[in-house]
Amino acid sequence: MAEQLTFDLPVREALQREAFFVSPSNAIALATLDARQLWPSNKLVLTGPRGSGKTHMAHVWAMDCDAMIIGVDELAQADIPMLASLRNIVVEDADRIANVSDARATEEALFHLHNLTLAEGGHLLVTASTPPNLWKIGLPDLASRMQGTSVTKIDAPDDALLSAMLLKQFEDRQLAVSYPLIPFLVKRMERSTANLRRIVEALDAAALRLGKPISRKFAAQVLDNISLNTQDSI
Structure with missing residues (x-):
């Protein structure tokens, strides 16, 4: 059979809550995100292996509380005071912070976003594949704040x-x-x-x-x- 001409069409990924499947491997993490009023110091790190559903879960949380989502590689160029004024923020892939093009500026941006968001009484959700103690952070003040953040984990899928x-x-x-x-x-x-x-x-x-x-x-x-x-x- 002759092979057909194919086109690289975009995949439309559904990220709403109704498209999120809850199982024993992610139920605790989802319940923790839903109870943001109980987060110590109004901040949380969500970890799990690549492709485990962190982005989907973060989008569910963001939709529920009207939060802004930003990738760690976008922070150095972002308007940090404006982001903090929105009160609820998601920073994705924070464990990649040492690999971005301007790591020092990115670390400083995340440090200020952390402080300003919490000062506004907002909530900061950070996603990563690994816990904060494994991130290669050069800024001591940021490292201590991230390592002092509670972590919830998506387990291996059943x-x-x-x-x-x-x-x-x-x-x-x-x-x-x-x-x-x-x-x-x-x-x-x-x-x-x-x-x-x-x-x-x-x-x-x-x-x-x-x-x-x-x-x-x-x-x-x-x-x-x-x-x-x-x-x-x-």
Whole structure:
């Protein structure tokens, strides 16, 4: 069969609360975010591995309390007093602070945002893959404030969460799949949320290129190809 011309169309990711699946691996973190009136000093760090749902959870919180979301790599150029005046702020991927182009300016911006937001009586939510004691922060005052911030964690995904995340990934890409495909993929795939997105992307690309539906047989072939490519790169 001749391969079809494909287009790299944008994926519309649903980030509303109703699209967020609650399971034992993330229920405590979500409940902690929902109880922001109980956060010590009105600040919280949300951690979890890449692809675990931190961004989705942060968007749910931001929608609930009309918060502004900003990436750590945007802080150095941001109007910090204006952000703090909004009272509720999310800073994403803070553990990458040492890798941004102007790390010193970014650290100073986060330090001032932290202080001004709390002085305004607002709430600061920070997301990261690792806890603050592992971040490479050069500014001592910022390091002490981040390390003194309470942490809530999204745990490794269970089968229920992996299944829900797979379904969401397919829905975000407007791909119709039969439900039996989901437990098949959960059983066969590496139990990693980062790997999950890669598998759905590969299935989507292969289905478009070959003009085939995503059946269990088709998925098994794609998973085998992914495994072979991974081994070749080792």
